Amino acid sequence: MTRELWKGNNAIAEAAVRAGCAAYFGYPITPQTELLEYMSARMPQLGRAFVQAESELAAINMVYGAACTGTRVMSSSSSPGVSLMMEGVSYIAGTEIPAVLVDVMRGGPGLGNIAPAQSDYNQIVHGGGHGDYNLIVLAPSSVQESVDLTVLAFDLAEKYRSICVVLLDGSIGQMMEPAEMPPFQPLRTEYPDWAVTGAKDRERRFLSSIYLDPPQEEAANLRMLRRWQEVQANEIRYKTYYMEDAKFAVIGFGSSGRVALTAVRAARAEGIPVGLLRPITLNPFPEKVVEDLAKQVEGILVVEMNSGQMLEDIRRIAKGAAPVEFFARLGGIVPLPDEVLDEIRRLAKGPLTLEGHPRDRWLARMGTLN
């Protein structure tokens, strides 16, 4: 295995290149700018398309156009830029064509800051753009996983004619870790039977998200929903640690998940039987896993870098089978392992309750901080 030391953002860019990405369109924004810079050198070197667009809005619409040709295409941005892209995201979803989007989240709302955050979970997992649609959302927690999931993102996007988002926070984009790059895939030379390639020796094709006739729009919505059921049935991914004999469970994705891993190990060293679930697909969400886990354990701790956006999903899925507690740092602060360890100790010590809302209890505890 040949490992090289890669910065997260650069690694994602190279992985996309190797996955056969033929066109990249983007706009500079911290903390994902290295990805755009890497592509600006790498894509022309390989004779592939690179455009630094005038805005994220233009970038996503360039992606939209390129995606209509059935080629592998991507963009990347960070929270405020992704907000601007939501128009194109909805149109691409409505046109049922594949594209890959990398969102390196930063602190918000508004201009916020450039530090790592996970506060766009709801925007990406539960919507963002207008209309009924689902995005496939992959949440890596390391540089190697960012590489692997970027390649997977292109495959899944194509397989389900969907946008696939690689959702990470700024710290994974900025950190360096050893990673092994995937093999080079050749650029595609054949195009899918829906792509616009010029109407040579065939009927003309037309790609749009417009269905002025409501029954037709309903049919399109149902078609997308049935395709989504396939995604739900086939593509759920997650990782568990120390769960076999666990009486308590921590749930966190991306950076929160790996911070929690350090805390879980420390808690285990203290004799606390705690395990970790790290969802990798945030959409579709590993619901069955959470449901079973809630039946197994005496208490769940959800750790996020947002105010409890995934927490609401966990509560909905756990259905009161186990008490849920919550811990988060906001505004661009990454929780440290010792903070999470304290929370695990508190969880193990009890008493736990099904009453009230975990966010309220966490906020009360945070009261001493601010």
Added chain:
Amino acid sequence: MQTEIIFAGFGGQGVLFAGQVVAYAAMDNGLEVTWIPSYGPEMRGGTANCTVIVSDEEIGSPQVRYPAAVVAMNLPSLDKYESLVKEGGHLIVNSSMVDRPVTRKEIHSVMVPGNEIAEGLGDKKMTNMVLLGALLANVPLLPLEAVEKSLREHLPEKHHRLLPLNYQALREGARFLAEKV
């Protein structure tokens, strides 16, 4: 077994590079490693730091509150991190840039006149390598030779004329050993 190191100093002192050298060497020796810089407005001049974690298993958090070792290249870094070094951990200080001793007694501290040594070698830019040499000599992380090998393998060819000077700086720094706590 996991070791966490924070390299801290002014921008331009080469703290990010020193951390990367450790990261490359750890990788080359089959270990897991993470390197994460502080990034933000402060990276435009002012203080700079990075955290390197070396482990023989999957690394969880890339940052910790209480590191096993800190390399403090200047006074603000000493002030910021002295209290955070894990009990029994190491604090490697560039004494050329601080005007006070380390006050904690239950950690290993090493005072290295990095600037003077580097200037003596003819290149002030070698200060980071002097401090790195001291770190490696005191913290059981990687042999000095392994780090030298990784430097040779990963430093771009055009900088290879600087290798002997880097080795020299590492070895000068490695002469500074902490007293027993």
Added chain:
Amino acid sequence: MDTQEEVIVYARPDSLTKTNTHYCPGCTHGVAHHLIAEVIDEMGLRERTIGVASVGCSVFAYNYMNFDFVQAPHGRAPAMATGVKRVFPDKVVLTYQGDGDLASIGMAEIVHAAARGENISVFFLNNANYGMTGGQMAPTTLPGQKTTSSPNGRDVETQGYPIRASELLATLDGASYVVRRSLHDPKNIRLAKKAIRTAFEVQLRGLGFSMVELLSTCPTNWEMTPQNSLKWLEEHMIPYYPLGDYKVNPAVAEIKG
């Protein structure tokens, strides 16, 4: 039996579908569609052309054009066309946009596509109002012109001045061919067709961004007969939007010669 050979003097171009129009009686969109289709036929480009429709009355351009088409969000046609063209540099890529689409919500996209010298052809229909939504004020609405959102006539003090898109884009180095034509009479329609042809020639030779602005009528929203609207275009729009060549790259001039 005496036979006389039939000579076809007019036919539907292959590049147009056999579809009844949804455009209002007297609207010049149909003329513009026909001209573009004729030129594509004549140049043999149909099988390698990809069109980008915009939002506005011409949202349905794809219904009439018998070649591959995609449909852009409002104003984003030049960005989408950029995406298509960068993947397929050998295809012919066109956008068909109205004045609200191009000169208001899509101003950033058109300016930057032109500045990049994006090798696409833009057909810009300027009828001085938002047609599809029922005749609101557009960036091209003339001073004093009444629309449903400037009921007392466009007051430049509060509603600003019209934008002359061709003149503006002609200032950009990336723009190779930018001209304004009109569709109000046969002579001008012939000139418009010639310009459309030149725009495609520019793209085929890789000379960069080309745009043909076509002054158009909107009898329904202007509340005029088709005939009067043609007259209104000539008397009111042309003085504000003079016909002419605003940017002709020397290499383009050679094509024409």
